[in-house]
Amino acid sequence: MADKRFHLGWFLAGSSVQAWGEPWSGNIGKEWMVPDFFVDVAKLLEKACFDYVLLEDSSYVGESFGGSRDIYLKNGLSVPRQDPSVVASLMMAATRRIGIVPTLATFAYPPYLLARLVATLDQVSQGRAGWNMVTGSSDFAARNFGLDGMPPHDQRYDMADEYMEVVNGLWDSFEPGAIVADPESGVLIDPAKVHAIDYAGQYYKSRGPLNSGPCVQGRPVIAQAGGSPRGRQFASRHADTIIAATYGIEAMKAYREDVRARAKAQGRDPDTIKVLFLISPTIGETEEEAQRLRQRRLERQSEKVEQRLAFLGKITNIDFGKMDLDTPVSALELKTNGHQQSLDEFKQKAGNRTLRQAMNEDTGDRSLELVGTPEQIARRMGEAMAEVGGDGFLVTQSNTSRRSLSEITDGLVPALQRQGLMRREWAHDHFRDNLLEF
Numbered sequence: 255m256a257d258k259r260f261h262l263g264w265f266l267a268g269s270s271v272q273a274w275g276e277p278w279s280g281n282i283g284k285e286w287m288v289p290d291f292f293v294d295v296a297k298l299l300e301k302a303c304f305d306y307v308l309l310e311d312s313s314y315v316g317e318s319f320g321g322s323r324d325i326y327l328k329n330g331l332s333v334p335r336q337d338p339s340v341v342a343s344l345m346m347a348a349t350r351r352i353g354i355v356p357t358l359a360t361f362a363y364p365p366y367l368l369a370r371l372v373a374t375l376d377q378v379s380q381g382r383a384g385w386n387m388v389t390g391s392s393d394f395a396a397r398n399f400g401l402d403g404m405p406p407h408d409q410r411y412d413m414a415d416e417y418m419e420v421v422n423g424l425w426d427s428f429e430p431g432a433i434v435a436d437p438e439s440g441v442l443i444d445p446a447k448v449h450a451i452d453y454a455g456q457y458y459k460s461r462g463p464l465n466s467g468p469c470v471q472g473r474p475v476i477a478q479a480g481g482s483p484r485g486r487q488f489a490s491r492h493a494d495t496i497i498a499a500t501y502g503i504e505a506m507k508a509y510r511e512d513v514r515a516r517a518k519a520q521g522r523d524p525d526t527i528k529v530l531f532l533i534s535p536t537i538g539e540t541e542e543e544a545q546r547l548r549q550r551r552l553e554r555q556s557e558k559v560e561q562r563l564a565f566l567g568k569i570t571n572i573d574f575g576k577m578d579l580d581t582p583v584s585a586l587e588l589k590t591n592g593h594q595q596s597l598d599e600f601k602q603k604a605g606n607r608t609l610r611q612a613m614n615e616d617t618g619d620r621s622l623e624l625v626g627t628p629e630q631i632a633r634r635m636g637e638a639m640a641e642v643g644g645d646g647f648l649v650t651q652s653n654t655s656r657r658s659l660s661e662i663t664d665g666l667v668p669a670l671q672r673q674g675l676m677r678r679e680w681a682h683d684h685f686r687d688n689l690l691e692f
Contacts (some may be wrong), residue, residue: 261646306353320575355384427463481595
């Protein structure tokens with residue numbers, strides 16, 4: 255009998271204030287500096303047998319909306335943000351099996367620094383580190399690091415291909431068995447198994463070897479979100495798990511098949527790449543309660559149209575503050591050198607609706623509409639995976655709190671397990687091995 259289980263990850267927006275201004279968020283506005291909440295998240299998700307938790311990040315304060323930082327600062331839109339590698343290390347210290355995946359942008363880290371940082375995380379977590387590999391997309395972020403702005407979209411991926419050659423070479427600079435640790439001979443490291451990489455490309459140079467020593471997993475697990483054709487090509491070449499935000503079964507299936515075909519054409523086994531689709535379930539004790547919760551969320555959204563447009567503008571580098579809210583989205587000239595997939599998905603869903611309508615009526619369902627009881631949602635997720643072909647889902651919430659988290663870990667997960675759709679225990683110690691278990 256074929257294994258019908260699929261993987262679950264959690265996409266956690268940022269590493270500081272969560273659900274500011276939302277119900278059930280406690281005193282997060284005053285308590286965010288000490289990451290007790292993030293440690294709790296990691297422990298709860300590990301208990302629920304999630305494969306990993308991904309820490310999303312950005313390294314700048316938004317100012318795309320109306321050319322001002324005000325709306326971002328007043329409403330805590332992606333600010334403040336703490337360094338995800340520090341928070342990740344604390345989450346790792348509190349757990350034993352779950353993968354922890356910080357987001358680190360290539361424009362902000364020289365390849366050697368990043369390779370050393372992620373290798374260290376893999377060592378201290380005993381083989382549970384991942385890296386959400388992003389190229390960056392904001393000129394505001396680039397200027398924080400002494401750059402004039404971001405290169406064009408496709409060139410960023412050309413640079414990223416080279417970047418991956420460097421970091422992979424550094425992670426491989428210690429051969430297997432290089433650490434001898436032989437007290438009789440007194441030899442700790444076999445010099446014949448440690449090598450410089452002497453890499454000199456068009457964009458990057460590095461000598462090596464990596465002085466931090468080898469990763470426990472050999473290499474960390476690489477996560478990537480490739481939406482554009484160039485992004486998909488990059489992800490299919492380098493990623494172990496891909497974050498996908500396509501909407502609807504047919505689009506999900508087409509996306510996964512495209513990525514797998516690209517991987518096979520590049521000599522990779524497609525089964526080693528796990529495509530996880532973003533979802534945001536609305537759960538109730540009854541279907542009626544779940545529908546009421548969803549409607550309430552939509553009503554609250556109508557009060558935050560400008561905030562939500564400001565966030566979309568932040569990741570797409572578009573100033574929606576200059577636009578008439580009652581203009582159809584299809585009539586607007588919307589182009590970006592930022593997150594192309596996010597903009598394309600927004601335009602596709604909006605259709606001929608106005609900006610105001612698109613914001614008010616966006617249900618936040620991500621890849622699938624999932625509204626109902628835990629059993630109903632679990633059944634729908636299983637049916638979707640059977641149609642798509644795999645590999646799993648990445649849960650995300652705009653208002654992550656201990657309460658909303660518990661609805662998933664203590665409500666949805668047991669339903670998934672009862673239906674044989676999710677693991678009940680860990681089979682392996684290392685992140686990659688658990689990802690490849692099925």
